[in-house]
Amino acid sequence: MEATKKIKTFLHRFKQTTVTQDVQPYENLLQQIFERAGSMTGKADAELQQMTNVIREKVRAGESPDAHMAQLYAIVGEVFRRTLHITPYRVQVMAAIALHQRKVIEMQTGEGKTLVAVFTACLNALAGKGVHILTFNDYLAKRDANWMRPVYEFLGLSVGCIQENMPVAEKRLAYRCDVTYATAKEVGFDYLRSCMAYAPDEVILRDFNYAIVDEADAILIDEARNPLVFAGNIAGQPVDHHQIARYVSGLTPYRDFMLDEYARNVFLTDYGIEKTEYFFAVQNLYDDNHHDLLIAVNLALQARSMLRKDVDYIIDDGRIKLVDEFTGRVVEDRKWQNGLQAAVEAKEGLAVQSEGRILNSISLQHLMNYYPKVSGMTGTAQHAAEEFASFYGLGVSVIPSHKPCRRIDHPDRIFTHKAAKVKAIIDEIQKVHQTGRPILIGTLTVKESEELQAEIQRQGIASTILNARNNESEAAIIEQAGLPGAVTISTNMAGRGTDILLGGKEQYSREAVVASGGLHIIGTNRHESVRIDHQLKGRAGRQGDPGSSQFIISMEDDLMAKYGLKGLLPTHLRDLRQDGPIHHATIARSIAQAQRIIEGQLYEIRLNLHQYAHFTERQRTILFDRRQDVFFSEESPWKEYSLFQHDFLWSYYMNDIAALREGIHWQRMAGKNPLHEFHKSSDAMFRQLIADLEDKLSNASNVDVSELQLKRPSSTWTYLVNDNPFKNPLMLMLSNIGYQVDLLAGPLMMIMKIFGWGKRR
Numbered sequence: 001m002e003a004t005k006k007i008k009t010f011l012h013r014f015k016q017t018t019v020t021q022d023v024q025p026y027e028n029l030l031q032q033i034f035e036r037a038g039s040m041t042g043k044a045d046a047e048l049q050q051m052t053n054v055i056r057e058k059v060r061a062g063e064s065p066d067a068h069m070a071q072l073y074a075i076v077g078e079v080f081r082r083t084l085h086i087t088p089y090r091v092q093v094m095a096a097i098a099l100h101q102r103k104v105i106e107m108q109t110g111e112g113k114t115l116v117a118v119f120t121a122c123l124n125a126l127a128g129k130g131v132h133i134l135t136f137n138d139y140l141a142k143r144d145a146n147w148m149r150p151v152y153e154f155l156g157l158s159v160g161c162i163q164e165n166m167p168v169a170e171k172r173l174a175y176r177c178d179v180t181y182a183t184a185k186e187v188g189f190d191y192l193r194s195c196m197a198y199a200p201d202e203v204i205l206r207d208f209n210y211a212i213v214d215e216a217d218a219i220l221i222d223e224a225r226n227p228l229v230f231a232g233n234i235a236g237q238p239v240d241h242h243q244i245a246r247y248v249s250g251l252t253p254y255r256d257f258m259l260d261e262y263a264r265n266v267f268l269t270d271y272g273i274e275k276t277e278y279f280f281a282v283q284n285l286y287d288d289n290h291h292d293l294l295i296a297v298n299l300a301l302q303a304r305s306m307l308r309k310d311v312d313y314i315i316d317d318g319r320i321k322l323v324d325e326f327t328g329r330v331v332e333d334r335k336w337q338n339g340l341q342a343a344v345e346a347k348e349g350l351a352v353q354s355e356g357r358i359l360n361s362i363s364l365q366h367l368m369n370y371y372p373k374v375s376g377m378t379g380t381a382q383h384a385a386e387e388f389a390s391f392y393g394l395g396v397s398v399i400p401s402h403k404p405c406r407r408i409d410h411p412d413r414i415f416t417h418k419a420a421k422v423k424a425i426i427d428e429i430q431k432v433h434q435t436g437r438p439i440l441i442g443t444l445t446v447k448e449s450e451e452l453q454a455e456i457q458r459q460g461i462a463s464t465i466l467n468a469r470n471n472e473s474e475a476a477i478i479e480q481a482g483l484p485g486a487v488t489i490s491t492n493m494a495g496r497g498t499d500i501l502l503g504g505k506e507q508y509s510r511e512a513v514v515a516s517g518g519l520h521i522i523g524t525n526r527h528e529s530v531r532i533d534h535q536l537k538g539r540a541g542r543q544g545d546p547g548s549s550q551f552i553i554s555m556e557d558d559l560m561a562k563y564g565l566k567g568l569l570p571t572h573l574r575d576l577r578q579d580g581p582i583h584h585a586t587i588a589r590s591i592a593q594a595q596r597i598i599e600g601q602l603y604e605i606r607l608n609l610h611q612y613a614h615f616t617e618r619q620r621t622i623l624f625d626r627r628q629d630v631f632f633s634e635e636s637p638w639k640e641y642s643l644f645q646h647d648f649l650w651s652y653y654m655n656d657i658a659a660l661r662e663g664i665h666w667q668r669m670a671g672k673n674p675l676h677e678f679h680k681s682s683d684a685m686f687r688q689l690i691a692d693l694e695d696k697l698s699n700a701s702n703v704d705v706s707e708l709q710l711k712r713p714s715s716t717w718t719y720l721v722n723d724n725p726f727k728n729p730l731m732l733m734l735s736n737i738g739y740q741v742d743l744l745a746g747p748l749m750m751i752m753k754i755f756g757w758g759k760r761r
């Protein structure tokens, strides 16, 4: 039976891998909506509100909202005209239908997804159970809630918005609104907070109902690599990180330590081990007594050789701030976990902050699974269709654009080395700048953006920079980026959600920019994820505007070096060095293939994370259900005591589980399957946890309440970067083959991804 179930699950994943281009199924509903829309224009405001109230009563009496979609969408369209003076396009209404039908809709960048979500949110909010619109960042949550507020309020629907660091009382009110705009991350933290409440007024969230996820691929896929972790502070450091950082800075690569960038691995050589033992006066570094030292040295090596200042992080106000590789933004509350943060702080000579002890944690994938209904929107859904299907059971529906896209995407210009590439970028900027067209240059890192600006300045061209160092001026920079002659250099920050208006706000200068050919995009690197490249291109040619894009790259770029892409080239091209671009069909194909391979690997990492997290999540549910029983019980003197015990033991358990995971990959060396071993060990540990908890609770009546120190753990909310122990996903994939049918699904999907099979276009 079990085997049959696994085969069914396996096949189901493939069956779900659908991308629908066919919009015919929506035509019938669209016709009904637009027929009704005609009769709405003559109605008084009060009439529209009364019609909405009638639908609301029917839905609350148990009727399905589906039956009222045509009527309500026609009303919402009319309300848009009356309140915001916008007439929704036919394709936007079509997208709103698909959204209600649990799809991830792909709409071209700039087509107005913010409006689309409102139709579906209104329909689903009538039941009174709340709709969450999950945005990419806090700024968009606030902007969209305020922008769309008149529409909701006209229909008698309340709208709230969640911001990080908002007082709990304000958050509770916002979550009780009919529609709440928030980032997925903040909802996740509020969920964890609610799980650990000590009194009813500390419960922030109500039951989940429906989530519309904006920029769905970024939130449901890219962000899903990072578990949300509620961490408490513990004082003291077991080792002197600064001393270790100084020691490691003097080591020589390839003699004292080896590093394999592709596998994201760094380790001491035999020579390096002996040297370290001598320096720290220990006999055997691998002895249990020196475990902390060994780990700290490894982390310091990782900090020295794998993490780069102004690329992976910046230093601001004496603190390390991580830069998100997908968005180019500083992520204020993100930290590396398991001691790596401290190692980087020591490397930079900063004070080492105290390390976090995990108090509670959830993955975004599991959080989303608590919503009975989920749908999503993005400009780049097709590339992630397999993953939407396998993790979330969501299909992708491609919505045609309102006006045909006029953007010209030039084929990549590829150079043999970096200097030739930079020269070509400067030439390109000079050539396009002369025509008066605005230019947006997308760079990979803060460092690269600044170096390029210096180079452009030497050529006498003024430019503006947008990167993690100046994100507070983002809105002002973007406002200027579409003006005639503007040159803007940015990291991935000028990606999702960035609406560059041609000519700024002035109509006459818009006409001038349109006549000159619109915005020109220059990409200076191919990103690991092709979706990020598409988002960058998507800043030009919005809503039928003219525009163009050109990637100028070199075989020495990080992507090529990291993944050894030269190896994919024919032998005679590998050592070529020339000033002009390389003209060879194989190269562009190889790069595209490499991006597919990398995406397959990243998928594999996420699949693994999911498989491990899934087991712990099930245990968390069991334990927190028990916590709820204590929470709502009446034995008040012992209640808090039973809860400061529950949370304390769970916290210890979470940390033990993190340590178990950290070392479990060694089981592969013993010919065992790490995932199986993890399940076995964590199952035994969980049973012990339950036994300990019951023991503590049964002894609770012997505790003198006056002696209890009911102190809560002092806590911080941390968004930890998953320092994945599976450094080489390919090895992991191979080692897993043959253990269980379920595990085969991932690798097979990866192979299909690489060869582009299984996609229906």
Ligand SMILES: Nc1ncnc2c1ncn2[C@@H]1O[C@H](COP(=O)(O)OP(=O)(O)OP(=O)(O)O)[C@@H](O)[C@H]1O
Binding pocket: 086, 087, 088, 089, 092, 107, 108, 109, 110, 111, 112, 113, 114, 115, 379, 496, 497, 498, 499, 538
């Ligand atoms: N029906 C419409 N009529 C006129 N303007 C519209 C309409 N719908 C949207 N817009 C405008 O289009 C612009 C882009 O809208 P929005 O930010 O929602 O796009 P988007 O799809 O989220 O883009 P991206 O994901 O690329 O950032 C906004 O300036 C908005 O006012």
